[in-house]
Amino acid sequence: MNIRLDNLTVNFDDRFQLDQINWQLDDTQHWVITGANGSGKSALAAVLAGAGDNLSGTIEGLPARVGLVSFEAQAELIERERKKDDADIMDVISEGTPVHEILSEGGRNPALVSQLVEMFKLESLLNRSFRKLSTGESRKVILIRALASEPELLVLDEPFDGLDAHTLEMLQQYLATLVETVPMVLVLNRFDEFPDFVTHIAYVDHGRLAYQIDRNDKRAYNELYQLLHLKTTDLEVPAADPETAIPRLDPAQPLVKLNSINITYDGHRIIDSLDWTIERNQHWQLSGPNGSGKTGLLSLITGDHPQCYVNDIFVFGFQRGKGESIWQIKQFIGYVSTALQWEYKVGTGLRNVIISGFYDSIGLYTKATDRQKKIADEWLALLGMSDRADTPFNKLSYGDQRLLLIARAMVKHPPLLILDEPCLGLDDMNRQLVLALIEKICAASETSVLYVNHHAEDKIKGIENYLKLEKREPAAS
Amino acid sequence: MSNNYFNTLPLREQLEQLGKCRFMSIDEFSDGVEALKGKKMVVIGCGAQGLAQGMNLRDSGCDVSYALREAAIAEKRQSWKNASENGFVVGTYEELIPTADVVLNLTPDKQHTSVVNAIMPLMKQGACLSYSHGFNIVEEGMKIREDLTVIMVAPKCPGSEVRNEYVRGFGVPTLIAVHEDNDPKGEGLALAKAYAAGTGGHKAGVLMSSFIAEVKSDLMGEQTILCGMLQTGSLLCFDKMVEEGIDPGYASKLIQYGWETITEALKYGGVTNMLDRLSNPAKIKAFDLSEELKQIMRPLYNKHQDDIIDGTFSRTMMEDWANDDKNLLGWRAETAETAFEKTPAGDVEISEQEYFDNGILMVAMVKAGVELAFETMTAAGIIADSAYYESLHETPLIANTIARKKLYEMNATISDTAEYGCYLYNHACLPLLADFMKDIKTDVIGKGLDLEDTGVDNARLIEVNTALRSHPVEAIGAVLRGHMADMKKIV
Numbered sequence: 020m021n022i023r024l025d026n027l028t029v030n031f032d033d034r035f036q037l038d039q040i041n042w043q044l045d046d047t048q049h050w051v052i053t054g055a056n057g058s059g060k061s062a063l064a065a066v067l068a069g070a071g072d073n074l075s076g077t078i079e080g081l082p083a084r085v086g087l088v089s090f091e092a093q094a095e096l097i098e099r100e101r102k103k104d105d106a107d108i109m110d111v112i113s114e115g116t117p118v119h120e121i122l123s124e125g126g127r128n129p130a131l132v133s134q135l136v137e138m139f140k141l142e143s144l145l146n147r148s149f150r151k152l153s154t155g156e157s158r159k160v161i162l163i164r165a166l167a168s169e170p171e172l173l174v175l176d177e178p179f180d181g182l183d184a185h186t187l188e189m190l191q192q193y194l195a196t197l198v199e200t201v202p203m204v205l206v207l208n209r210f211d212e213f214p215d216f217v218t219h220i221a222y223v224d225h226g227r228l229a230y231q232i233d234r235n236d237k238r239a240y241n242e243l244y245q246l247l248h249l250k251t252t253d254l255e256v257p258a259a260d261p262e263t264a265i266p267r268l269d270p271a272q273p274l275v276k277l278n279s280i281n282i283t284y285d286g287h288r289i290i291d292s293l294d295w296t297i298e299r300n301q302h303w304q305l306s307g308p309n310g311s312g313k314t315g316l317l318s319l320i321t322g323d324h325p326q327c328y329v330n331d332i333f334v335f336g337f338q339r340g341k342g343e344s345i346w347q348i349k350q351f352i353g354y355v356s357t358a359l360q361w362e363y364k365v366g367t368g369l370r371n372v373i374i375s376g377f378y379d380s381i382g383l384y385t386k387a388t389d390r391q392k393k394i395a396d397e398w399l400a401l402l403g404m405s406d407r408a409d410t411p412f413n414k415l416s417y418g419d420q421r422l423l424l425i426a427r428a429m430v431k432h433p434p435l436l437i438l439d440e441p442c443l444g445l446d447d448m449n450r451q452l453v454l455a456l457i458e459k460i461c462a463a464s465e466t467s468v469l470y471v472n473h474h475a476e477d478k479i480k481g482i483e484n485y486l487k488l489e490k491r492e493p494a495a496s
Numbered sequence: 497m498s499n500n501y502f503n504t505l506p507l508r509e510q511l512e513q514l515g516k517c518r519f520m521s522i523d524e525f526s527d528g529v530e531a532l533k534g535k536k537m538v539v540i541g542c543g544a545q546g547l548a549q550g551m552n553l554r555d556s557g558c559d560v561s562y563a564l565r566e567a568a569i570a571e572k573r574q575s576w577k578n579a580s581e582n583g584f585v586v587g588t589y590e591e592l593i594p595t596a597d598v599v600l601n602l603t604p605d606k607q608h609t610s611v612v613n614a615i616m617p618l619m620k621q622g623a624c625l626s627y628s629h630g631f632n633i634v635e636e637g638m639k640i641r642e643d644l645t646v647i648m649v650a651p652k653c654p655g656s657e658v659r660n661e662y663v664r665g666f667g668v669p670t671l672i673a674v675h676e677d678n679d680p681k682g683e684g685l686a687l688a689k690a691y692a693a694g695t696g697g698h699k700a701g702v703l704m705s706s707f708i709a710e711v712k713s714d715l716m717g718e719q720t721i722l723c724g725m726l727q728t729g730s731l732l733c734f735d736k737m738v739e740e741g742i743d744p745g746y747a748s749k750l751i752q753y754g755w756e757t758i759t760e761a762l763k764y765g766g767v768t769n770m771l772d773r774l775s776n777p778a779k780i781k782a783f784d785l786s787e788e789l790k791q792i793m794r795p796l797y798n799k800h801q802d803d804i805i806d807g808t809f810s811r812t813m814m815e816d817w818a819n820d821d822k823n824l825l826g827w828r829a830e831t832a833e834t835a836f837e838k839t840p841a842g843d844v845e846i847s848e849q850e851y852f853d854n855g856i857l858m859v860a861m862v863k864a865g866v867e868l869a870f871e872t873m874t875a876a877g878i879i880a881d882s883a884y885y886e887s888l889h890e891t892p893l894i895a896n897t898i899a900r901k902k903l904y905e906m907n908a909t910i911s912d913t914a915e916y917g918c919y920l921y922n923h924a925c926l927p928l929l930a931d932f933m934k935d936i937k938t939d940v941i942g943k944g945l946d947l948e949d950t951g952v953d954n955a956r957l958i959e960v961n962t963a964l965r966s967h968p969v970e971a972i973g974a975v976l977r978g979h980m981a982d983m984k985k986i987v
């Protein structure tokens with residue numbers, strides 16, 4: 020068997036569409052399809068059982084006998100039985116089709132059926148009417164039907180849902196005995212349910228097959244795990260630490276007010292007489308080409324630029340250059356950039372990297388409180404990195420480091436979060452990860468986000484103010 | 497020529513001053529820079545220390561400006577650029593010194609007498625003069641106006657580190673002192689503490705010491721283990737490897753980056769950890785070599801310490817100053833002409849472990865130098881904490897400079913005083929080790945031991961391990977590093 024989907028676009032009753040799927044499965048592989056709710060993962064599985072209307076593209080090599088288990092298949096059978104009852108209603112009161120009849124439909128292997136009935140402990144229900152079964156019981160029936168149909172391909176959409184622990188284990192073991200003979204495609208949402216025999220993972224996002232991953236590619240596997248986790252977790256952005264609370268700001272004042280700012284290097288003016296005010300609860304996007312002074316402008320706000328002492332800068336209640344320290348300024352800011360990531364070359368454990376956000380330091384130089392540790396652990400849980408709390412930061416992949424630095428920046432719930440090209444240097448999967456995290460943060464906090472990138476077109480949900488710098492001749496818009 | 501201040505003191509006081517050293521608790525810095533609030537700080541000179549300290553102090557909320565000599569301003573020299581491009585007010589002595597509450601003298605030590613003589617008449621009544629090295633006061637006996645407070649805040653790191661560590665939210669270990677002859681208002685300590693806090697030093701650990709202890713230990717460390725030993729070791733190891741037929745490019749690289757790599761291990765776990773990076777037979781070999789080296793070099797270390805204590809060193813160096821630096825410049829030129837300096841590092845891959853395995857002699861030299869310097873300093877009455885910072889602690893920092901651009905970079909980064917002492921040491925040490933080097937082969941430098949038999953005698957290994965671990969520099973090192981590590985979770 021070698022199934023091939025080329026540029027396949029499939030429509031499902033105009034309710035949903037899978038777009039331009041390119042995918043190949045051969046009979047030595049066992050796939051898991053995964054993705055967030057509504058992503059189209061079940062639709063993709065159903066396509067393998069012939070569902071949907073092909074609008075364009077091709078699908079080749081589908082075997083004749085596909086064993087399908089899904090909520091849809093289950094619902095369909097229940098619906099069919101209900102209709103049968105309705106049809107019979109004029110005659111006699113129907114008892115409905117008994118389970119044993121449902122199981123032997125379509126010439127299934129009787130020996131195998133009875134073996135499975137025994138395994139699923141359905142003996143006592145064989146004479147019961149199918150429509151009187153509970154959901155869990157009817158699911159078992161569907162499973163047995165699929166398994167006993169001597170399929171050339173098994174498509175199991177969330178097969179473990181609603182099974183008790185014992186049955187689940189039994190089913191997993193049984194599936195493992197089939198790996199040599201039947202290729203399988205499972206739709207699963209929890210990584211810990213992925214059976215060991217699965218060789219590949221397909222990740223579906225918004226009706227597209229976004230990633231195909233070989234299970235042996237540990238890095239990609241981990242990233243996918245995190246992405247799915249961030250997209251599906253119920254965990255919220257952890258709260259701030261009341262003991263390390265940031266001082267209250269006067270609500271009437273803007274967060275940042277820059278008056279006629281100049282930045283000059285070697286007599287060359289990069290930024291010329293720029294005015295910029297960031298009010299509370301405003302989200303901003305700052306864009307402009309390289310060399311237009313984006314980073315310089317940001318570092319005037321963060322206090323990292325020496326010329327902040329020769330400019331008229333008001334930040335978080337301080338007029339700069341009047342005896343305040345940069346640490347008094349930094350406490351109001353969370354900051355993430357590629358440069359910070361380069362600076363952050365430490366072997367500190369992940370938990371401590373997050374805690375260092377409370378102190379705006381690179382590395383942790385203060386004893387953390389239990390509460391801070393707890394908050395850091397909540398962030399790690401949100402990121403799906405709980406098992407790595409003590410892993411040294413410099414051992415992480417580039418993308419994971421970025422996620423962690425975002426958590427570090429947010430841990431104190433600063434009034435202003437500066438994300439300086441947060442996706443720079445990241446591959447698509449890691450970009451998705453970072454954006455998923457940012458969206459979660461934007462939705463869940465009162466932090467003003469200042470998002471910086473090259474391209475003004477790359478917009479982020481929820482940002483409504485734009486400042487575009489031009490090279491040499493900056494202008495506010 | 498001026499009077500050596502130390503030599504004017506009675507023995508009792510000399511000993512008391514040399515033995516002054518207390519590790520301060522972070523709680524003693526809870527007032528932060530409060531004592532400097534509302535005070536005007538004027539830095540003289542904007543070089544390595546001047547710029548780094550000034551930026552840190554300003555970022556801590558202090559009012560900082562720079563007084564430069566007129567020529568530097570008129571010619572827009574680097575020092576002028578450093579200060580003005582970083583947004584500081586820059587002015588002449590006449591413009592700024594009279595307004596200053598605290599004057600930070602961060603010019604080269606050699607210039608201190610002329611600089612201080614120029615600014616003293618301009619200073620406000622009751623103001624404070626600070627140094628980052630006590631040479632001028634201790635060795636030249638500079639007398640400061642009685643109404644002025646004189647303090648020292650000496651970061652134990654190059655200027656670049658001083659700034660970088662601050663930006664990370666940390667600091668570098670710092671030594672502070674008050675010149676007791678000049679503390680008319682009794683505010684010296686409060687000012688020195690606030691200044692140390694303003695540079696971030698309090699987070700990494702502050703030693704409360706004396707001008708004398710600072711000078712006598714600082715000079716000793718820099719001349720011997722820190723710069724002298726690394727220079728001598730570089731030249732000897734390179735020539736030996738080439739003589740034994742090792743590719744010069746490889747030899748050059750092994751040395752240029754080897755010091756940095758092996759002393760990185762020193763930084764984290766002391767001499768013990770550095771030797772633990774070797775295989776057992778190599779460790780025993782390095783230990784034996786270092787014992788031999790210590791025996792040969794001990795008289796030289798003693799001589800350096802003696803000359804430093806009794807002022808012979810500073811006197812001869814000042815004679816060279818008066819002689820237009822003839823010796824210093826000559827030695828500098830000589831160093832530039834050495835084979836090691838002129839052979840670029842080859843394009844070969846050397847793994848981290850290989851630097852240890854093939855650099856057993858270098859490890860032995862570092863061990864011998866660190867232990868001898870430490871032993872000599874403490875024997876001269878310097879407290880262990882101080883001796884540790886001036887020997888083991890700074891070795892990796894100096895090794896980093898050699899990795900950047902060899903001996904040239906090292907000698908350009910360190911002060912002229914250190915450079916002068918380094919050459920002195922080198923000239924005495926090269927002939928001293930000539931015989932020793934005759935027996936050296938590539939098994940301990942260049943190729944590593946031929947490990948057909950990796951077995952060692954258990955009893956001997958235990959002996960070596962115990963000796964390593966029970967050296968006093970390891971005891972104090974464990975305490976001070978432990979203190980740093982408590983806060984500095986950077987591994």
Ligand SMILES: NC(=O)c1ccc[n+]([C@@H]2O[C@H](COP(=O)([O-])OP(=O)(O)OC[C@H]3O[C@@H](n4cnc5c(N)ncnc54)[C@H](OP(=O)(O)O)[C@@H]3O)[C@@H](O)[C@H]2O)c1
Nearest residue numbers: 541542543544545565568573575602603604607628629654
């Ligand atoms: N480097 C270190 O690792 C280190 C560590 C701790 C303490 N210290 C101490 O810090 C102090 C400064 O050392 P440094 O290494 O920072 O020196 P540096 O980098 O050589 O800088 C010295 C500055 O002083 C200026 N200067 C030179 N001669 C002058 C003169 N005659 N009058 C006025 N200004 C003059 C120079 O500027 P112009 O020539 O442009 O005028 C330059 O900006 C020394 O006391 C040193 O012992 C250094």
